[in-house]
Amino acid sequence: MKYRQIVWGECPSDWENAKLGELVQKENRAYTPESGSIPTVCSISNTKGFTKSEEQFDKQVYSDELEGYSVVKKGEFGYNPSRINVGSIAQLKHQNEVLISPMYEVFSVDESRLSPAYFSHLINSPQMLSLFDAYSEGSVRQTLNFSNFSEIPVVLPPLSTQNEIVSVLDPINQSLSNIRKQRELTSQLKSNLFNAFISGELTGSETETRRLGPVERTVPQDWPTYKLGEISNVKRGASPRPIGEYMGDAVHWVKISDMSGTKYVENTKERLISEGKEESVFVESGTVILSISATVAEPAILGIDGCIHDGIVSFQNVIDDVLPEFLYYSLDGMKERLASKGQRAAGNQSNINSSIVKNSELVVPPVSEQKQIIQLLNKIDSWRSKETDKQQLWSDLYESVASDLLSGQVRKHARRV
Template sequence: MNAVGLPGYQEDNAASAPADWVVLKIGEMTEVSAGGTPATGNESYWFPPEVPWMSSGEVHKRRIYTTEKKISALGLTNSAAKVFPKKSVVMALAGQGKTRGCVAVLEAEVATNQSLAAIYPSKAFDTDFLFQNLDWRYKELRSLSSGEGGRGGLNLSIIKSIPIELPPLPEQQKIASILTAMDDKLDVIARQIEVTQTLKQGLMQTLFSRGVGTQDADGRWVPHAEFKDSELGEIPAAWDIVEIQSIAEVIRGASPRPQGDPRYYGGDVPRLMGADVTRDGKWVTPQIDFLTQEGARRSRPCPKGTLTIICSGDVGIPSFLAVDACIHDGFLALININEGSANKNYLYHVISSLRQRLDASATHGGVFTNLTTTILKEFKLPLPSISEQEKIAAVLDAVDDKLTIAEKRHQHFQTLKRGLMQKLLTGQWRVNVDASAAGT
């Protein structure tokens, strides 16, 4: 990342922190304390709900103004829970997934459970600077955890021993303001994405039950006037309910055995994986796994544009292949689609909207969920005229395009912020501080 064009920065090529920065451990600067949980069997500790009480999962909010739960004043008095001051930085000591090591800033006085530690505010540092510093070091913090593997946890001693490189306070404040402004931008884009996703859900519910109508002699769309009951709910009278096998052939992917055999794996033929779908969304370019030519012959090669559906694990997620690729036995695909009666984009959207039904139709054995070829063949969809399918797909494609643009912007600003953190929090770039601020 280049400093040119970014006002207020100057390059510092020193290999370590600038000379006017100091390194202090958190425990040398302030108090660190954990919370607690009142006895859940004592109703008087929870009612009336009076004191905001935070659990570790809420740390992902990053700024804590309110909490999902409250405890009573009696519960606070008779437990290890304590109220932490506003502008404390809280860190998750434990928690599922990516919770442990995450941080947030208290924007109100809040009590916490024992899975959170609070770093009290201090005149030695700017709270928002400390938050940004620890947020940037998330992976490092997780590596400090005690215990083995994913069961490890942080503790107060570990947190107190974390060293922080501290510029002069005015510079801390300026750095924090720059990074907070980036967070604000990211929050705006995230809200735009959330609003657009909600809009899409509402549109799908309407379009797959009310449709857009029929076209008159002038090509204008006239809303449907007649509706009928169906096994999928009320739909326009002119629509049909069809099984997928009546409009397309359903095939299942295949995997060469044994897994990892160099005769079949490690070549240059891409093979679709579930993680590719969750990363790319609608149009997927496999980037994780590759087969040899012999491996591809033992798998299921599919051409670019094939509509695939995850059939094991997170079943029912559809996507299109953006390139020629193989699919393994965790995927089904629709091929030889009857283009005279079914639009491929429409099928993508209607399958997306019916994903919960697909999951309910799948077989659930132990920890695995499996959508069989037979289940998908017999799965029923609402089918309008081909022209109405194209119109419905076009409306939803436009929303998807808007989502894609917003998601790419969000990713861009995330990358930009990470670059700024690397430069600003190590002193590689120095910020200009007003003389009046520096003298305070």
């Protein structure tokens, strides 16, 4: 079999070179009150696809007036023009009809040429994510309008080959999905245990009802409540400007992406030159930190010395009555409460300020009780870490196999042998 050079590189000669505009059709259905019952309002996540908006943002962020929202029917696709380059594009698979913000683009595919199941894998491939980024435009925030989306080139195998590829990738993707669900259940178990501990259910203490922020909670009577600003010096990070002039290899540069899904930050993707330390906020190993921008209210403990980004606050000089690990688990338990106070900035990015963090309250049990819950939660974290490693292995496997299959590399190599 001969191979020809196209945008994606070499591919089998029976694969055609096409543009997305030849394979998809934009859908323009606006919801009206006369449409009948109100469907579920969704957002499109880069990890979960179509997700109920309240689950995605922990509160209602859409207007009560839904007229003009876009209607998406089962089998159709949608994407967020401002976040498609990080994977916020998905097919509606499990509901008959939902509403999404009119800022999203909605489209269907020509099933005589393109399998929806195949396209679901294709849109998450590294090649497509790079193309989404390349075809996006904007000076402040890059967006991909439908006109540019339609110009993106793809390589399209015959339908029979598409179905063969789906039969290989679907089982791997399902295994990956099962692991993610298990991690979510483990996280929920951890949250339930911490809440039961703070409410006194696990200690048998005399309790009382106490207001913590916007909610009332049952807590042991003899456990005091403090504001975070009372038990520590809450200090926001700083980013040297212009950042490009301070990049180097001398000092760890802790960003929100380094904190994702981990209790301890043991390394960073980027570092600063020595002079960058003077223009940022240097924090020592063992300090608890919290994200306040983009992915808000994610806590971590530094396992290294380093400078922190301006989207992070640190808790320094914590009083002796609060152990660092207990502070970490308390912040993890306060995640939804803190995130609900976030303000959405341009591009739908959420932020909370230092004042909100300082005035947020936590219940402080005796140190001996803190050690007990830390020991229990550490065991759950250890199990969750194993699940994370397993998820990464399956994710790497999927990306490797998908990259070869979706570009025709596996067939090409097999033919050459």
